[in-house]
Amino acid sequence: MKFGWPISLFGHLALAFGGLLILSNPLDSEPQKLIVPVDLLTVDELTNIKAAIKAETPTDTPPMTLETPMENAPEEGETSDAVRETETLTTEIELVPDETAETINVPDETETDKPAFNLDQMSALINRTRDAQPEKNQQRSLQSEQNVYAFAELARAQSGEGTAMTISELEALQSAMYKCWRIPLDAKNPEELGVRVKVKLRRNGDVQMVELLDKPRINTSSNPYLKIAAQRAVSAVSKCAPYDFLPLEKYSMWQEMTLNFVPEV
Amino acid sequence: MSAIRLILISLIAAVFMVSPLNAAAQIEIDITKGNLEPVPIAVPNFISSDVRAQEIGKNIAEVVRNDLERSGLFDALDPASFIETQTNIDYEPTFADWRVIKADALVSGRIVMESSNRIRVEYRLWDIFRGEQLSGLRFATTTDNWRRIAHKVADSIYEKLTGETGYFDSRIVFVDETGPKTNRRKRLAIMDQDGANPQYLLTGSDIVVTPRYSPDTQKITYMSYESVIPQIYLLDIETGRRELLGNFPGMTFAPRFSPDGRNMVLSLVKKGNSDIYSMDMVSRSTTRLTSSPAIDVSASYSPNGRQIVFNSDRGGSPQLYVMNANGSNSKRISFGDGRYTAPVWSPRGDKIAFVKSQKGRYSIGVMNPDGSGERLLTESYLDESPTWSPNGRVIMFNRETRGARGTSEVWSVDLTGQNLRKVPTPGKASDPAWSPILP
Numbered sequence: 001m002k003f004g005w006p007i008s009l010f011g012h013l014a015l016a017f018g019g020l021l022i023l024s025n026p027l028d029s030e031p032q033k034l035i036v037p038v039d040l041l042t043v044d045e046l047t048n049i050k051a052a053i054k055a056e057t058p059t060d061t062p063p064m065t066l067e068t069p070m071e072n073a074p075e076e077g078e079t080s081d082a083v084r085e086t087e088t089l090t091t092e093i094e095l096v097p098d099e100t101a102e103t104i105n106v107p108d109e110t111e112t113d114k115p116a117f118n119l120d121q122m123s124a125l126i127n128r129t130r131d132a133q134p135e136k137n138q139q140r141s142l143q144s145e146q147n148v149y150a151f152a153e154l155a156r157a158q159s160g161e162g163t164a165m166t167i168s169e170l171e172a173l174q175s176a177m178y179k180c181w182r183i184p185l186d187a188k189n190p191e192e193l194g195v196r197v198k199v200k201l202r203r204n205g206d207v208q209m210v211e212l213l214d215k216p217r218i219n220t221s222s223n224p225y226l227k228i229a230a231q232r233a234v235s236a237v238s239k240c241a242p243y244d245f246l247p248l249e250k251y252s253m254w255q256e257m258t259l260n261f262v263p264e265v
Numbered sequence: 266m267s268a269i270r271l272i273l274i275s276l277i278a279a280v281f282m283v284s285p286l287n288a289a290a291q292i293e294i295d296i297t298k299g300n301l302e303p304v305p306i307a308v309p310n311f312i313s314s315d316v317r318a319q320e321i322g323k324n325i326a327e328v329v330r331n332d333l334e335r336s337g338l339f340d341a342l343d344p345a346s347f348i349e350t351q352t353n354i355d356y357e358p359t360f361a362d363w364r365v366i367k368a369d370a371l372v373s374g375r376i377v378m379e380s381s382n383r384i385r386v387e388y389r390l391w392d393i394f395r396g397e398q399l400s401g402l403r404f405a406t407t408t409d410n411w412r413r414i415a416h417k418v419a420d421s422i423y424e425k426l427t428g429e430t431g432y433f434d435s436r437i438v439f440v441d442e443t444g445p446k447t448n449r450r451k452r453l454a455i456m457d458q459d460g461a462n463p464q465y466l467l468t469g470s471d472i473v474v475t476p477r478y479s480p481d482t483q484k485i486t487y488m489s490y491e492s493v494i495p496q497i498y499l500l501d502i503e504t505g506r507r508e509l510l511g512n513f514p515g516m517t518f519a520p521r522f523s524p525d526g527r528n529m530v531l532s533l534v535k536k537g538n539s540d541i542y543s544m545d546m547v548s549r550s551t552t553r554l555t556s557s558p559a560i561d562v563s564a565s566y567s568p569n570g571r572q573i574v575f576n577s578d579r580g581g582s583p584q585l586y587v588m589n590a591n592g593s594n595s596k597r598i599s600f601g602d603g604r605y606t607a608p609v610w611s612p613r614g615d616k617i618a619f620v621k622s623q624k625g626r627y628s629i630g631v632m633n634p635d636g637s638g639e640r641l642l643t644e645s646y647l648d649e650s651p652t653w654s655p656n657g658r659v660i661m662f663n664r665e666t667r668g669a670r671g672t673s674e675v676w677s678v679d680l681t682g683q684n685l686r687k688v689p690t691p692g693k694a695s696d697p698a699w700s701p702i703l704p
Binding site for chain 2 (some may be wrong): 173177188224238253259260261262263
């Protein structure tokens with residue numbers, strides 16, 4: 001046992017040294033990976049393949065025609081001037097909103113008191129669905145497979161998913177507008193006469209709504225040319241209708257657009 | 266249950282967060298180009314139940330069509346192409362019928378006989394594509410004054426569709442010329458801007474040049490060579506009263522009113538040197554505005570009356586200069602080749618018209634008041650004496666043709682250089698001066 005202590009010391013030192021040797025080298029880490037930039041592309045940027053099953057073209061209601069008689073001009077008093085001052089003839093044509101264009105389900109008045117969301121009811125509905133027999137559901141799905149595909153394609157066509165407006169389609173729209181828009185280049189400071197217009201179109205290319213986006217600026221402006229520029233932009237949208245050259249399967253893309261009428265000086 | 270509730274809340278929140286992204290995905294297109302084509306407009310004859318008024322209605326519609334057409338901004342459609350015949354202007358037109366003939370706007374009018382010699386003229390202006398009325402006006406006048414009413418109707422249509430005031434109810438004073446070039450007789454005359462109703466203002470024994478309208482359209486200044494030394498006169502159109510504006514020892518040139526009519530700028534020659542002076546129209550006192558040894562002539566006020574553009578050869582050749590109305594801060598604005606003369610500031614203030622002569626040819630041109638954006642609108646053997654329409658869109662000028670048999674005519678051109686037209690005059694004519702809009 002005389003050598004017990006030195007042996008113990010040697011053994012501990014060897015262990016410590018071995019530990020140092022092992023730990024001094026870095027642990028084998030994961031090989032460093034190269035960071036490869038990846039462009040995220042959506043499907044509609046890669047393909048414009050149309051849906052296999054074409055959905056039936058929904059028909060729009062014909063545009064409304066107005067046959068409202070105007071109020072007769074008011075009577076005026078006598079003046080002795082050779083040329084009397086002008087008087088404005090007023091019209092009071094009430095524009096009836098086209099209710100048939102888009103059907104909106106209006107809830108009954110009796111239901112308006114109910115809360116908009118009842119979370120307990122919605123939870124119960126989800127639970128009931130979960131508890132339903134899975135086999136029965138599967139059978140139903142198989143039986144109506146044809147309808148499901150048709151519905152899917154219709155939904156796809158309606159939403160425009162998988163399609164995007166091509167440059168040539170956008171250019172066609174621009175070209176059409178060029179022909180219909182009387183550009184205010186001959187007005188004073190035409191660079192100040194830019195007008196933004198929001199347009200809603202129907203499926204058949206008819207104009208459902210045209211709205212000036214910067215109405216307050218136009219109405220309060222002292223520049224008379226700006227009002228005319230706005231008037232001409234709105235007229236151009238109506239004049240170019242119908243926009244039936246736009247692809248129907250991309251209706252969701254063009255049903256609502258913003259057009260910036262900016263004269264290029 | 267609470268987990269499901271949490272999931273539902275998260276789903277609803279997600280829907281609300283996604284919605285703006287969908288809205289942002291809406292197509293937005295810049296429309297930067299358009300057309301400058303004349304606006305197609307339909308002006309049917311104004312209707313009436315009275316036979317005499319029907320004739321007036323036909324004449325009024327014709328004058329309106331001609332006014333709009335001559336402006337170059339409108340294409341008055343042929344009445345033979347109209348599909349709808351309105352019998353009551355108080356009802357909306359059938360817009361589809363007017364869209365078929367590609368009319369952008371429609372003017373439907375009516376004449377009502379108020380008495381044997383008074384008429385009431387009513388009209389409505391319709392935007393065919395927007396399907397709405399843009400304006401509706403009523404005028405009343407004597408039957409023989411129908412032409413002015415027609416011009417007023419045309420003015421209001423023009424204003425509604427272009428945003429700028431019209432110029433049709435205005436007049437032109439000009440110099441009527443008779444005889445050969447070597448022995449011309451020059452008489453002061455006046456007519457409507459479309460050439461109708463020409464009349465002589467003076468009997469014509471003296472030679473007159475450079476007539477200019479006062480802002481109130483009641484007075485005209487002109488230079489007369491009645492005596493050996495040309496003098497400036499002031500003529501009241503209504504009364505025919507003529508007045509000599511001061512008795513200056515030297516020559517006087519090119520008088521022109523200030524926009525408020527209180528002053529006049531003119532050139533006086535003293536000791537062989539021509540300078541620009543302003544004259545107070547009440548006291549008739551003159552103030553010298555330039556004092557260079559060069560020839561300073563053809564002064565014209567800016568529409569706000571704060572500046573004056575004039576022509577001077579102080580730099581060697583005639584060029585255009587702008588100075589403050591008190592004569593200070595004179596600055597040259599024309600630097601191109603050739604000679605620049607006869608500057609006239611536009612009533613809307615954004616342009617200065619001038620005559621430029623280069624290589625034996627003359628042009629009417631326009632430039633910005635700082636001298637930038639020079640553009641020549643015409644070119645001929647001799648184009649001179651530009652005058653602006655009251656709205657600053659059209660320039661009328663005098664064009665002479667070459668040779669002993671050469672003639673002198675009045676022409677007009679649009680600010681853009683388009684729509685060059687000869688203005689009908691009774692005979693040879695020169696020195697046109699466009700009046701402001703008549704009251």
